[in-house]
Amino acid sequence: MTTDDITDDFTDLLDFPGGAELVAAGRVDPPSAGAVDAARAAVTRAADREAAVAPAALLRTRRLPRRRRLLVAAAAVAAIATGAVAYPVLDMGGEPAATASASQFLDGVAEVAADAPATEPAYWKVRVETDNQDDGKRTDTTYFDREGRVWSVDADGTVHEPPAGKEGKVKKWPVGEKWLTWPALEKLPTDEKALAALFSADPESRSQQVAILLEDAPVGPELRAALFRILADTPGMKLIGDVRDSKGRAGVAVEITRKAWYSTGPGEKVTHRTKDRYVVDPRTGLLLETKHRIVGQETPPDRYTWLEVGPADRVG
Template sequence: MTERGDLLDFPGADELIAAGDVAPPAPEAVTAARTALAQAVRRETTPVVVPLRGRAVPRRRRFLVAAAAVAVITAGAVAYPALDLGGSPAATASAAQFLDEMAGVAADSPAAATSPYWKVHMETVNQDDGNATTTTYIDRAGRVWTVDANGTVHGPGKGSKTKKWSVGGKWLTWPALDKLPTGQKALTALFPRDAESRRHQVTALLEDSPASPALRATLFRILADTPGVKLIGDVKDSKGRSGVAFEIRWSTIGFSTGPGKDVKYRMTDRYVVDPDTGFLLETTHENHGKNGSAARYTWLELGPADRVG
C-alpha cells in the first residue's frame, strides 16, 4: 500500500482512479504528451530514480507531468494551440514540441568527426525507377563509391560527380557542412526565405547528410518553426520499424502543355523519425492529382564508416 500511495501521490490521482476504463487517447495526443514530458525532463537537473526513455524524471516536475497524463487519459484527447507563424497554416504545437525534442536527441548523438566515409544504404520506390536498393559511400571530398549486392565495389570514375547538399544557393560537400553555423538564426539566414524551399533543403540534409549532431539539432529546430507541419504520431515504416511521423501538405505547378494548361499538384510529404536516434527512417512523397503517384525513400543504414564495403 505504501508503494501504491507513493505512485498515486500527485494532484489529479483521484480523478484518474474515478475515471475507470475509458477509450484510449488519440495517437497524436499520446505522442505530444510524451514529447512535452521528455522536454521537461531535459530541462531539469535534479533527478529521481524513475527512468523515462533512458532519462531520469525530476522530482519537481513530477506533479506537472502527472497532471498532463491525467488530462490525456481522462479526456481521451488533448487540443494543442497553434503557433502563430504567419502566412500558411501554422505548425501545431504538438509537431513543434516533437521536433524540438528531436533536436535534443540529435544533439546527444555520436559525431562522425574522425570517420573518412559516410555510408548510405537505402531503398527507393518510385514511378520512374521502380524498386531499387543502393549502398553508397561518400568521402570528405564528396567522391562516391557504390557497392553491389554481391559486394563488388565501384569507385568514382574520371569526371564523376561529387555528392553535395543544397544550402540556399550553394552546394556544399561534407567539410563545408561542418563549417556551417549552428545557431538557429544564423543558419536559417543561409536557407531560402521561402518556407517551402527552406523545408525541402532542411529535410534533405536530415535524410542522408553527415551533418554533425549540433547541425542536425539546429535543422530540427528550424523545422519546428516551419508553417504547416502536422504531427501524425506513432507509426511503422515499410520495414516494420517503429517511428514517429510528421507531414506537410503543399502545392506545386506541373509542366505546362500549352497556354493556360499548367497543372497544380497537391502533394503530401511524410517523414518517419526514429525517436531514439533522431535519424529519419523513411520519407514518402504522395501526389494527390488525377494520375497521382507516390515515391518512397527508406533509409536502411546511415552513418560513419571506416572503409568502403
Template sequence: MTERTPTSMDLLDFPGAAELVAAGDVTPPSAGTVGGAWEGVARAAKEERATTPLAPPAHLPPVRVRRARRLLVAAAAVAAIATGAVAYPVLDMGGEPAATASASQFFEGMAEVAEDAPATTPAYWKVRVETDNQDDGKRTDTSYFDREGRIWSVDADGTVHEPPAGEEGKVKKWPVGKKWLTWPDLENLPTDEKALAARFPKDPHSRFDQVTIMLEDSPAGPELRAALFRLLADTPGMKLVGDVRDSKGRAGVAVEITQKSWVRLGEDKNAGAGTGTETGKDITLRTKDRYVIAPDTGLLLETTHKTLGQDTKADRYTWLEVGPADRVE
C-alpha cells in the same frame, strides 16, 4: 547507423502515462490552456539549455543524463495527440498554416536528442536506401562517400565500384540556399538557429525541402542537426501524425506537410492526358510529404511523397543505414 526505435510503451514511459491512455477520448481543453502548457514546457527547455555547459571538461567522459527528459518532451507531445486527449489548433500565418504546437515541440525534442549524439570523424559516410518510385521502380542502393565528396557504389553481390577520376566523377553535395555544399562545407555552417536560418531560403517550402534533404543522409554533426531540427520547429505547415511503423515495420513518429509545386507540361500530345490541362501550360500540384523519424536517435527512417488528386502511389525512400564507416565494403 539506424538503431532500434522505441515502442509505443517506451514512449509512454513517464509519470501519468497510464492515466492519459485510460482517459481515452476526452473533451479538448481550451486553446488558452493548451497554449499555456506548451509555453511552460518550451520555457523549461530553454532554461535547461541556458544552464547546461556545451561540453564536459576534456578529462571527463561525456555524460548523457538529460536524454530521458528530452525524450519525455517529444513523447508527451506524441502521447497526447495519439490518445486524443489534446487537440492542437493550426494557426494561419500569412496564408501558410503554422506548425501545430505538437509538431513544433516534437522537433524541439528531436533537437535535444540530436545534441546528445556522439560526434564522429569517420573516413567515410555510408548510405543504404531502398527506393520505390515511378521512375526507378523498387531498388536498394548502397553508397559511400569521403570528405572530398567522391562516391563509391556497392552492388548487392558486394562488388565495389570506384569513383570515376576527373570531371566525370560525381561529388556528393547538399543544397543550402543557392549553394551546393560539400562535407567540409557543412562543418563551417553556423549552429546558431538564426544565423543558420539566414543561409537557407526565406520561402518556407524551399527551406523545408533543403533542411530535410540534409537530415536524410548528410554527415552533419550533432550541433548542426539540432539546429536543423529547430529550423523545422519554426517552419510553417508541419503536422504531427504520431506513432507509426515504416514499410520495414520499424517504429517511429510521423510528421506531414502538404505543399504546392508548379509543373510545366511538355508539348507531347499525351503529356496532359487525364489532367484536363493543355500541354505547354503550368499546372499546380499538391503533394503530401511524410517523414518518419526515430525518436531515440533523431534519424530519418522513411520519407514518402504523394501527389494529391492523382491515382499514383507515393514515392518512398526508406533509409536502411546512414552513418559513419571506417572503410568501403
C-alpha cells in the same frame, strides 16, 4: 499537506498547452515506447541543464522560456502519441501557424539529436530503398568521402570506384541557392535562426531542403538539432502520429503540403500540391522514411526508406 495543496500541485504540473484537454480526455491508451523514451530523455536533459545554472544567471540570460519550452516538448512527445490531445496552434508572426503538437514533437527530437555522439569518419555510408514511378523499386548503397567522391556497392558486394578527374560525381546538398560539400556543411551555423536565414524565405522550399539534409547528409549533432528546430518552426507542419515504415520499423510521422512542379517537356512544367511525409525515430533523431504524394492523384507516392545512414571507416 492539504487537499488544496495537492490540487495546486496537480494544476502546476499540467500548466502547459493542452493540459486541460489531456485531463478532459480521461483514460487513454499508453504512448509508444519510442515516444516515452524521447519524453524521458528530453525531461532529463532539461532538468540537468537547468540544475547547472545559478538562479541569477538564469534570469540574466533569460533561459527560463527555453526551459519551459523543453519541458512542454517532452510532455508533448508522450501525450500526443495517444492522439487524445488537441493542441493549440503556434503564433508564427502573421504566417499560417504550424500545429503546436508537431512543433513540440520536433523540438523534442532536436534535443535527442543534440545529445548524439560526435564523430569524424573517413567515409559516410547511405543505404536507401527507393520506390517510384520512374525507377521502380531498388536498393542503393553508396559511400562518399570528404572530397565528395562517391563509391557504389552492388548487392553482391562488388565495389565501383569513383571515376578519376572531372568525370567523377561529387556529392553535394542544397542550402538556399548553393550546393554544399561535406566540408562546407561543417561550417554552417548551428544557431537555428542564423541557419534558417541561409535557406529560402519560403517555408515550403526551406522545409524541403532541410529534410534533404536530415535524410542522408553527414551533419553533426548540433547542426542536426538546429535543422529539426527549423522544421519545428515551419508553418503548416502537421503531426500524423505513431506509424510504421515500409520495413515495419516504429516511428512518428510529420507531414507538410507544399507547392511543387514536374517537367512535361523542354520549357514546360505542371505545378501541383505535394504531401511530404517524414517518419522519424524519436529515440535517435534519424529519418526512417520519406514519402512524396501528389495531391489529387491516385498514383502511389514516391518512397525513400533510409536503411542505413552514418559513419564508416572503410568502403564495402
